[in-house]
Amino acid sequence: MKDVATAQAVVDAGADYLGLNFVEKSPRFVDVETARQIVALLPDHVEPVGLFCDHPADYVLATAEAVGLRTVQLHGHESPAYSQELGNLNLLKVFGFDRDTLSEHIADWKNHFGNVTALLIDTPPKPDAEITGGTGEVFDWESLAAMDFSQLPPLMLAGGLTPDNVGQAIRTVRPWAVDVSSGVESSRGVKDPAMIADFCAAVREADASLGVE
Structure with missing residues (x-):
């Protein structure tokens, strides 16, 4: 979120998490002062998440302390050793989905899951991409659903999710949570309150169909 008004729309829609993007090259970048204002308005049940990339x-x-963050999303090539430098911050570690290598990449972290709240599986970035995430492209949900995550931190799903497809994604993958960015934008980097509301409603509908409260 880049502004207070859109953040309020996220709260009103019933989201559990709200992302704050601190990647300077991203069209979704938010400065520390605005992020602090956004965090100040959030009710206790909405967790702000700082997005960082390498x-x-x-x-x-320093940013987490200045803004008031307890949770960060690591969207780059951060190593398990790097995660140990982040103290008591809760971590959402992003992995680009590749059916042949995902298990290996996750295994590299198996002894470092202490502060990892969830594994966030996203569409992998293109080789020449300057920033990761926000591609608007889905990947093979069926292949992800076939993988065994039973002994791992909870699974979050991202990658091309929209109000129209998130229900099917949830029913296919059965993730612990979903993450959306470009799928609720009216133009690149500009969130649409109506799309945010529709997305959250679709998530609740899918959860209800699966008996999830």
């Missing part, structure tokens, strides 16, 4: 650990820690 930033120095000191920068992540």
